[in-house]
Amino acid sequence: MKALIRVTGAVQGIGYRPFVAKLATEYKLEGDVKNLGGIVEIIVVGESWSINEFCERLKNDCPPGGIILDVLLKELGDNVEPDGLYDRSGSFDGKFVITKSSDDKEICDLPVFPPDIAICDKCRSELVDTSDRRYNYPLISCTSCGPRYSILKNLPYDRENITMDIFKMCPACSSEYKDGRRRHAQTISCHDCGPQVLFIKGDKKVSGNKAVVEAADDLSHGKIIAVKGIGGYQLAVSPYDDEAVKRLREIKGREGKPFAVMFKDIAEIRKLCVVSDTEEQYLLSSAKPIVLLDKIKKDINLGGISRQIGAFLPSTGLHVLLLESQSALIVTSANISGDPMIVSDSEFNDRFKDKVDGILIYNREIIRPLDDSVIQIVKGDEGKEIPRFIRRARGYVPLPLFIQNRLSDDTIYFSFGADLKNTFSIGYKDKIIMSQFFGDLDSLRTTKLQKKELENAIRIFKTKEVAQKNETTKTEIICDLHPGYVSTNLADEFYRHNDNFAGKNVFRVQHHHAHIGSVMAENNLKECIGVAFDGTGYGPDNTIWGSEFLICRYDEYERESGFMPITMVGQDNLVKDAAMQAACFLIEAGMNVPEEIMSSDKVTLLKAAITNNIGTHKNSGMGRIFDAVSCLLHLNSYNDYEGKCAVMLQNAAEEYADLCFSLEKRESYLSISSQNTEVLLDYGYISYEGRRVVDTTTIIKSVVEHLNKDGAQKTAYLFHATISQIVCETCIDIRKKSGLNAVALSGGVFTNRLLFNMCLSLLCKNDFMVYYNSAYPTNDGGISLGQIYLRGLSALKEKEG
Incomplete structure (x- = not known):
């Protein structure tokens, strides 16, 4: 029997093709596997029972970090259609191989791509193992961890489409790329062939292991060190040096807001914070977010006026090595307060080089900034622990929200969010992909970043191809009701200048209705009582709303009550x-x-x-x-x-x-x-x-x-x-x-x-x-999420009559 299997989901950047090849060999199947745009396509030849069991395994098993949405099995005749997407001529000679990726010629859905993944336990063990050839290699990674979205130029996720393309593998890495746990790991590298770390301090430059050692020593002596992290530049300083922290505030223009603290390990966090089981799970997860934790004693200086400390664990080998000799570091994004995180080496030098005591850098480009995600675990009735996002970025973006009340199949949606804590979203069929947190659009740099990232998302997620696949596809552009918002102007500009999207129309959604829409999206609701408590939102009566009780049915709402203006x-x-x-x-x-x-x-x-x-x-x-x-x-x-x-x-x-x-x-x-x-x-x-x-x-x-x-x-x-x-x-x-x-x-x-x-x-x-x-x-x-979902409910209402 010969069969075509197409797997959709977050199946790129996680070692999925090696996983498939190993599984196929286990079932004695011949054939091949390749990335095709945003999906994985497999052709197998073997006994029918073996292929069916293999397919069931694909539905239920997946490498860490992956998400399987659908596994489609189609039996093929002996002669595969020569013009088909699955055209592979010739015999497989009893082997199962991984073949070169290619673009999908028939884009019919938004691809799913995994986020950046923090250093895994196996890589961390190798990092500190003196007998391992990657001992003290700060940029260690494998198929289960490392940068993904932050270094992605285009899909499919292959070496030539990420910023690792300029690094040629050494013989040892080439061998590992063919077999073992780094088989087809696109970020595979080592001391001999990968990106290298350099510590710059004035005119002095130190490379290799000494670079990290010297940077760590400076941190222990109250210095402020810039660190090129996984999603952009960061500023690091000892949290126990008051003068250094004060200086850091002056550099960032950040007067009193508490800084997050990166701890060496969970044991160090427990010395200062109460850590529940759920909080520990998030701290140790592959996303390594900042988790807001209650202080054991409220007079603990860390965290400033807050009763909590924003605590997190190292996400890269570089952070692990910096924390070997100390228990904790303030690690915060390198930006002037209000501006986005810096990823460009030249921009960082222009804005910060003379303000810090040293720069710990590596020579791999970061495509897009991804700040640390921030989560708070709220303890509710009967001990229930509820995770709540304050900021969603590294470790979670660009994973989509899958919705049961699917959007229109002939409409692609773009939403532009709010001016504060801005995000944009793209929606189609059963998925809404929300961008990373950008910041506030009163910063020109943030506005430029948002526009650039939307252009990148349109290319990466093939939205033009989706929009152009047939003549009936429409484009809906959604923004806030406020006529003076920057995000509203960005939506209008997108409408005027993107002729590749046919059937365009702009819709404006009231701010607090969109807040409720974001909850409805997460929970697949069609109607509810909405309680929206916010600071500022423009109402259709030209007043500022912010304490709304709404009756929400599909895409419509009634403002039933609130607080007196x-x-x-x-x-x-x-x-x-x-x-x-x-x-x-x-x-x-x-x-x-x-x-x-x-x-x-x-x-x-x-x-x-x-x-x-x-x-x-x-x-x-x-x-x-x-x-x-x-x-x-x-x-x-x-x-x-x-x-x-x-x-x-x-x-x-x-x-x-x-x-x-x-x-x-x-x-x-x-x-x-x-x-x-x-x-x-x-x-x-x-x-x-x-x-x-x-x-x-x-x-x-x-x-x-x-x-x-x-x-x-x-x-x-x-x-x-x-x-x-x-x-x-x-x-x-x-x-x-x-x-x-x-x-x-x-x-x-x-x-x-x-x-x-x-x-x-x-x-x-x-x-x-x-x-x-x-x-x-x-x-x-979360506003951009709610904007799209509410527009989708409009189509659903028409469909249901």
């Missing part, structure tokens, strides 16, 4: 100035503004601006309420980095919970519902433009009253409990009206684990099915 003065700087926000809330509530918040002269000017409608706007953003309350409780009055005021408010609330609950209940207090508290803040509802909304001024008055009576920590806790109670009450009312029992929670405010868990606990106690972001960010990083 407040008249605020200022635009761009308002988000940082919590004192200005607090003053606006107090004025709206008819209360005096204390001198410690704002001087009387400024208050007079502020009131005049509000009265005369000068530079004012209506704002109902939940983020602004959190900032104002943080200021009113004298916790923090200015966001010198995003979310600082809200973090201080959350810290105070959790510190109160620490006092109230025993250490045995430390992991469960975060889900204590407001029903277990002795009292809530005062709150009420009013009618506003035909909707029943929360009277925010009543809450503000109660915050001031309780501060004088209960202190900042308890009031902060009661504020969180009150908001969660309002969420539950409002959802109960909407359930009565709509009949919906599913609730989706999303938006940047829900990165607050205390608020998230209080809401989750109360809603579950009231028999709601609660959904949330888990594999994608709940902040604006």
